Every structure is written in C-alpha cells, then in structure tokens.
Amino acid sequence: MLFVFGISHKTAPLAEREALAFPRDTLGETLLRLRSEAGLQEAMILSTCNRVEIYGRAEQDTAPDAVVAFVCAFHRRAASDLAPLTYCLTEAEAIRHAFRVAASLDSMVVGEPQILGQVKEGYRAAEEAGTLGSALNALRNRTLAAAKRARSETGLGSGAVSVSHVAVELARKIFGELRDKNVLLVGAGKMSQLAARRLVDGGARATVVVGRTLERAAELAAALGGRAAPLDTLREELAVADIVISGTGAAGTVIKLPDVEAARGARRGRPLFLIDIAVPRDVEPQVAKLPGVFLYDLDDLHAVSEANLRERRKEAIAAEALVEREAREFLDWQKSRDAVPLLVELRRRGDEIRRQEIEKVKGRLGPLTKEQEDALESATAAIVNKLLHAPTVALKEAARNGHEPEQVGLIRRLLGL
Amino acid sequence: MGSRIYLLLTLGLYTVGVLHVLVQALARKRFLASATVGATLMGFALQTAYLSQRWNEAGHFPAVGLHDGASFLAWAIVLVYLLTYVSTKVDALGLLVHPVAFGLVLAAALAPVSEREDPILKSLFLPIHTTLAFFGYAALFVAFGMGLLYLIQERELKSRAPRRFYYLAPSLERCDTISGRIVAVGFGFLTLAIVTGLLWSHSARGRYWSWSAKEWSALTAWVIYVVLLLARRRSGWGGRQAALLGVAGFAVVLFTFLWMNVLQPPGAVAP
Numbered sequence A: 001m002l003f004v005f006g007i008s009h010k011t012a013p014l015a016e017r018e019a020l021a022f023p024r025d026t027l028g029e030t031l032l033r034l035r036s037e038a039g040l041q042e043a044m045i046l047s048t049c050n051r052v053e054i055y056g057r058a059e060q061d062t063a064p065d066a067v068v069a070f071v072c073a074f075h076r077r078a079a080s081d082l083a084p085l086t087y088c089l090t091e092a093e094a095i096r097h098a099f100r101v102a103a104s105l106d107s108m109v110v111g112e113p114q115i116l117g118q119v120k121e122g123y124r125a126a127e128e129a130g131t132l133g134s135a136l137n138a139l140r141n142r143t144l145a146a147a148k149r150a151r152s153e154t155g156l157g158s159g160a161v162s163v164s165h166v167a168v169e170l171a172r173k174i175f176g177e178l179r180d181k182n183v184l185l186v187g188a189g190k191m192s193q194l195a196a197r198r199l200v201d202g203g204a205r206a207t208v209v210v211g212r213t214l215e216r217a218a219e220l221a222a223a224l225g226g227r228a229a230p231l232d233t234l235r236e237e238l239a240v241a242d243i244v245i246s247g248t249g250a251a252g253t254v255i256k257l258p259d260v261e262a263a264r265g266a267r268r269g270r271p272l273f274l275i276d277i278a279v280p281r282d283v284e285p286q287v288a289k290l291p292g293v294f295l296y297d298l299d300d301l302h303a304v305s306e307a308n309l310r311e312r313r314k315e316a317i318a319a320e321a322l323v324e325r326e327a328r329e330f331l332d333w334q335k336s337r338d339a340v341p342l343l344v345e346l347r348r349r350g351d352e353i354r355r356q357e358i359e360k361v362k363g364r365l366g367p368l369t370k371e372q373e374d375a376l377e378s379a380t381a382a383i384v385n386k387l388l389h390a391p392t393v394a395l396k397e398a399a400r401n402g403h404e405p406e407q408v409g410l411i412r413r414l415l416g417l
Numbered sequence B: 001m002g003s004r005i006y007l008l009l010t011l012g013l014y015t016v017g018v019l020h021v022l023v024q025a026l027a028r029k030r031f032l033a034s035a036t037v038g039a040t041l042m043g044f045a046l047q048t049a050y051l052s053q054r055w056n057e058a059g060h061f062p063a064v065g066l067h068d069g070a071s072f073l074a075w076a077i078v079l080v081y082l083l084t085y086v087s088t089k090v091d092a093l094g095l096l097v098h099p100v101a102f103g104l105v106l107a108a109a110l111a112p113v114s115e116r117e118d119p120i121l122k123s124l125f126l127p128i129h130t131t132l133a134f135f136g137y138a139a140l141f142v143a144f145g146m147g148l149l150y151l152i153q154e155r156e157l158k159s160r161a162p163r164r165f166y167y168l169a170p171s172l173e174r175c176d177t178i179s180g181r182i183v184a185v186g187f188g189f190l191t192l193a194i195v196t197g198l199l200w201s202h203s204a205r206g207r208y209w210s211w212s213a214k215e216w217s218a219l220t221a222w223v224i225y226v227v228l229l230l231a232r233r234r235s236g237w238g239g240r241q242a243a244l245l246g247v248a249g250f251a252v253v254l255f256t257f258l259w260m261n262v263l264q265p266p267g268a269v270a271p
Helices: A014-019 A024-038 A063-075 A079-085 A091-102 A114-129 A134-153 A163-175 A190-201 A214-224 A231-240 A257-267 A285-289 A298-338 A340-365 A370-401 A404-415 B004-026 B033-058 B065-088 B094-110 B125-158 B164-168 B172-205 B213-235 B239-263
Strands: A002-008 A042-047 A051-057 A087-090 A182-186 A205-211 A227-230 A243-246 A272-276 A293-297
Touching (some): A002 A134, A042 A134, A051 A091, A091 A134, A163 A243, A163 A293, A182 A231, A190 A205, A205 A214, A205 A231, A227 A231, A231 A257, A293 A298, A340 A370, B004 B164, B065 B125, B065 B172, B094 B125
Parallel strands (some): A205 A227, A243 A272, A272 A293
C-alpha cells in the first residue's frame, strides 16, 4: 500500500517542522536506512521549509507505524510528542494528498511555484538512492503532470504575492520588457534592495543609487552593478529613470511634486513608475496625479498582492477540481493495474488447457494438414478468448470500483487458479 | 437566398467568440480560447464563401449598402484581428473584436440586400477602392481596440486598483507598440483608399473633389493619423496621448463608414 507520513505548516509550527527535517547531504543514506528499518519497498522524502513528508510503499499495513518509529528514533523524539503534530494518510488519501501538494494547493501561499521543484528534487534524490520503484515513479509522473496542467490551465500561479514581486509585476505591466529600463534607488533599505535586485535580474539596467552617505550608496550600487550619485542630483536622475524605488528612513518626503514636475519636461511623456516603500512615505502623494506617473506606496502594493491572492484562490477552486480528477484517474489506473497479475494468470491457465486439449486431439486424429491444424488452432483460441472476455472485463471493472479482494477470491475459486 | 445560409452559419460561429468574451471578461477563464480560434477561422472561411457568392449575385463588388458593407467590414476586421493574433498572441483584443464582428454580421443578416443597379458599380474602382478603404477601417479599428485596452488599463494602474483589465490585457508598452504598428498599416490603406477614391471620382464625375461630408471626414481622419504617426516617429510620442488621438481618429473613420453605408440616401453612390 501507498502511504504518506508527514508534518506541515497546517499541523505544526516552524520550530517543530525544522526539528523533523532530514539533512539534505545525507538524504540518500537516510532513504536507504528508512527503507530497510521500516520494511518499505519504496520511499521518498519531501523536505521543504513548510513540510517534511515521507512517501512510501509497503506490503504490510504496519509500515506507517514503522516509519513513525524510524522518524522518532532518527530525531530522538517520543512518539507521543509527534502524534498531534503529524499526519499519516494511506492509499487514496495519500495519493490525493500527493497530487495536492505537488500542485501547490496545500502550500502556505497557494499557487507558489517553488514546491514543484522541491517535489522533483525529492523524487530525484530517491531515484539516486535507489528507493524509487514503479509505484512511486508512477505517482511522480502523474502528480507532476497534474501540477503542470493545473498551473497552465488555471490561473493558479498567476499574480505576484510578495511585495517585491508585485513591484516587478507592476513594472512589467507598465513597461513590458524591463530590458534597458533605468532603475533609480533612493535610500538603501533592505526591502528596496530586494526589489531593485529583482528588477535587475529581470533585465533592468543601470541601477543608480542616491543616498545621503555616498559611501553606503556606492557599496550598494556596486552590488547591483550600478553607480552612486549624491542626493542633490535627484532631479537629474529622475529625468532619466523609469522606475524609482524609494525607501529612505527620512522623516519627511524626499521626492516632492516640484522634483517630479521638473523632470517631466525632459521625460517627453515616458511613463514613470514610483515605488514608495518607506514608512513614513518618501514621495509626496500629489505626484500620483501627474499624467504618466504611477505611484505605489506600501499599502498599494499590499492591496495588489491581496487582489492577486483573491484571484489565485478563485483559480484554486478550478485547480482543485482538476487535480481531483487527475488523482481519481490515477487511482483508477492503479487499481485496474492491480488486477493485471490475476488477468495474466487467467490467460495463461486458459492457454495451458487449450494446448493440452489440442495435443490430446492430435494424438487421436493422427497427422493433420496445415489447414486443419490452423482451423483447430483458431477455433480453440476463439473459445478461450470468448470465455475469458467477460471475466476479464468484469475483473478490470471490479478493480476500478475497488471490489477487488472479494471478487478476486471468487474468480480464483471459480476458475481453480 | 441560398447564399444567406453561409452568412447565418458565420453568425453562429462568431457567437462562439462572443461567448468566449463573456466567459473571459466575467470569470476570466480561457477554456473557450482554442474553440474560439477554430470557430472564428471557420466563420471567416464561410464568410469568404458568402462574399464571393454575393459578388456573383449582385454583379458588382459586394460592399455597397448596409448589408454588404457590414458583412464585408466584419470580414476585414476578423482578418486583421486574426493576423494580429497570430503575430502577437494578444487575445484581449478579442474582447472588442468578437462582439463587433458578431454585431456587424447580425446587422448584415437583418438588413435587406441592396439591389441597386448603377453603372458606377461596374467600375473597377469599386473593388479596389472599397477593399483598400475597408482594410483601412478594419486596421484602424483594431488599433483603436489596442488603444482602448491601453487607456482602460492605464486608468486601472494609475488608480492603484488593478482590476479586470490588469489581468486580461498585455502590458501598456505592448498595447502601445502594437497599436502604433497597426495604425501605420491602417493609415497606409486609408491613404491609398483616399487616392483611389479621388481617381474614381475623377473618372466617374470628371472632378476629384466633390465637397461631400464623406470626403471631408476621410480627410480629417487622415490628418489626425498623420499627426499621430509623425508625433510618434519624430518625438517618440506615445502612450496615453497617442491612444486618445487614435480614439479620436477612429471616431472620424467610423463616421465616414456610417455615412457611406448607412446614413447616405440611396442613389448617392460612391465615390
């Protein structure tokens, strides 16, 4: 049976999740130990900052308990401590969970893209360690495909959520390509650095840092591949900038209406995107009224992020339905595959009887012509096929509907297998 | 009457586009997207067949009167839209194009066929002049659509409350670039249409300019687009002002078209 044992942001705080994480560099070793100590056929460990999960396949129903014991021993924890913080799902529930996790529907920020890579990473580690068998491998292929479908067919991954991502998204909405766009950084706060870094990574050019202390500005400019300028050149810099990120710790406003108005003449109608992430604000709010000027303060960025999240949640409903369908298809497929050994046996048995009878008949009839032999072959084969057709279909059907165990027993008895 | 079935089928197929637009605008789902492209292509093919049938039936190029005018304009708009879509992959434009194409074909289906016989309609200038003019109208309409996308999205961005269009439309820059490119194409057609119109007038009436409202409005539109294109080229002018001027230019173009095909009293045929 397939099962998953884990801890996630839904069941435990960060400190607990951290305490149960498995070190990345010895993951292969851990997987091998896990497999042998818990008596598993297959094992995979998914480890992110929001979850630690062990996916496994085993013959015995006691395997999940063995995994819990392994985790307790590994992290030197008492099983009773962990019980309220962890969850263990089996069979259909485990499979559904795997699909939802990969599709980022179980994530803290629904739709975040990192999880897909982390899931891939987990399977790759298991593959390298040799603890990945056909069942988990099939689960890997189907969950990843479903996750990609959910992402491409619904708007699950659309819309930026973090403030710095929202800033970049807005910049892209205004300017399209960020290449050759000039970024002006006013002040050197941590958040403005992050936003500037993302813009530069997105292709924006020539980061200019204006700061009160030129040394600090120069240091930051070097890190971002730009240049530094003193604060009193602000107006000249505003005239050539496309995107301005302001995040000084100043008490009053730094970029005033006359500053932007003065720069507008030289800008010839090019749009200007001002991102004010300082509290208290750096940019005079009236600036937003100027044509071609887009001014977003921290609250506005949060509002966009909220709107994006609402959008995502709406999309998540569609994605849930899609993922559920995919998970059910996988379950059906898996169950019908469970019937395969019996089907093979059934067919083998039918053929065996056919061969024996043909030999007997041949012994009685003496030598046959080629035509006669062919006729005998095809007639007997047809009988076997027709007889086995109905049970084959019924068996596959039964497996899909989950009635397998009783019916398999019955069919075995009926056919003397 | 037999050819009308093509028009009705076209109408049916263009309905898919309208449904897609509704779904896209209200629920922001794109599940009809591929069906829409297919249906629109098929509708376009059927409409092409219809136009060639009409040409046969009417005995002149089918672009005179409301019925043929609306039908041919819808055809030209869908063609320009499909070409734009193929080269830019901007489907937000469909928000405007699908309903308008549907509306025009509906108007054509409801309007009676003009059965006017006039020697002027036999002129070779009719197909040349109207084809150029209608491609001009269609391109300028699509450019106008891009301009609208620009203006609406710009307003959303400026008011710091991104809503529907923020999620539907391409970036401002892209709207502006695409709009600018299509305006240039539309302007080329418009210019050629005006030139052929003058030549036609000369060959039919012996004078180039007849001081009609249609001529004046075509010329006004032409001047607006000259200003727009020059401003774009010479001073890197664009964005909001360009979009607004494009809207103004298109309003005049629309008047020209309506004057020609709807408001004009019967008998006063082109040029």
